[in-house]
Amino acid sequence: MTIEFDRERAKESAEQLRQVRLTVASPALAVAGRGWAPAEVSMAEALADEPTDIAGVLARLALVQTALDSLPPTPALNRVAAFNSLYYTITDRVAKALVGPDVTEPTFLETLDVEFAKRYLHALRLWGADDDDTPDAWEVLFRRGQDKRVSRLAGAMLGVNAHINLDLALALIATWRRLGPPADDTVHPDYLLINKIFYEEIPALRRRYSTPWQLELDALAGTLDDWSQRVLVTTTRAMAWDQARRIWPLCDDPDDFAHAQLVMDRATAFVGESLIAGDSVVTRIGIVVAGTWQAFRATAGRVFRRRRLRVP
Numbered sequence: 001m002t003i004e005f006d007r008e009r010a011k012e013s014a015e016q017l018r019q020v021r022l023t024v025a026s027p028a029l030a031v032a033g034r035g036w037a038p039a040e041v042s043m044a045e046a047l048a049d050e051p052t053d054i055a056g057v058l059a060r061l062a063l064v065q066t067a068l069d070s071l072p073p074t075p076a077l078n079r080v081a082a083f084n085s086l087y088y089t090i091t092d093r094v095a096k097a098l099v100g101p102d103v104t105e106p107t108f109l110e111t112l113d114v115e116f117a118k119r120y121l122h123a124l125r126l127w128g129a130d131d132d133d134t135p136d137a138w139e140v141l142f143r144r145g146q147d148k149r150v151s152r153l154a155g156a157m158l159g160v161n162a163h164i165n166l167d168l169a170l171a172l173i174a175t176w177r178r179l180g181p182p183a184d185d186t187v188h189p190d191y192l193l194i195n196k197i198f199y200e201e202i203p204a205l206r207r208r209y210s211t212p213w214q215l216e217l218d219a220l221a222g223t224l225d226d227w228s229q230r231v232l233v234t235t236t237r238a239m240a241w242d243q244a245r246r247i248w249p250l251c252d253d254p255d256d257f258a259h260a261q262l263v264m265d266r267a268t269a270f271v272g273e274s275l276i277a278g279d280s281v282v283t284r285i286g287i288v289v290a291g292t293w294q295a296f297r298a299t300a301g302r303v304f305r306r307r308r309l310r311v312p
Helices: 007-024 040-046 054-069 079-098 106-128 136-142 152-179 188-208 212-221 224-252 254-310
Strands: none
Touching: 007 254, 040 054, 040 106, 054 079, 054 106, 079 106, 079 136, 079 152, 079 188, 106 136, 106 152, 106 188, 136 152, 136 254, 152 224, 152 254, 188 224, 224 254
């Protein structure tokens, strides 16, 4: 199969996406430089070796969690830590599913999980080394790890954005390189099994990272937001599969593949910046609404007490 790829157009698109991303960046980048100080030693130890199986992935995510939980703004409130915790929970569910009756090709699913995790762990390693090759999609989150203006829920979603919209297609390609591209649909049901795990875990995980006023909004929305996030997960993971199949023919040309990857990275980073901008607006509105509601309750309480005092 041959595929036409316009490298120059890809370069132009990548640069345009970078410029647009910078125009919507909000709040201002919270960290001037890269790195995991003051947890650089523990993070480096956690990332010293690459995992070879899903048990190794879980072990490294646990070590990364310990390092991230020691970072500002306060213990266990780092925004990158929020995503890592979510990722550990999902991966643990996948590990349990591998030995269950619903998986038809456990080798494929475990290989994909390992390749998927290696993308994230590599991004952490690049950031810790102050490397300019850190993917922009991950930089959006890493720079806001200590930023209280970004909610923990948004931090978790930034990680999901980078991991699914950038890493998943590349992890699929790495898996196909090791096991061969899918000649039929035998492995696709196993890929879709992860959607079911997301469906079951995301609602509780989202509420774990929500602020009190976000929980109030969540209660008002009922199951609507759960449904919308399920649709989003289904759509983005389907797009990742299609994207991997589209760029698979580019693997024979490292330059073309690198340019395609750069466009994906820049596009995902733009989505991340847009998520932050939206989170900032919603957070400000939430603070105002919460403050207004508290003031109303306090005033109503005083009025109610006064009226009770006037009853003969």
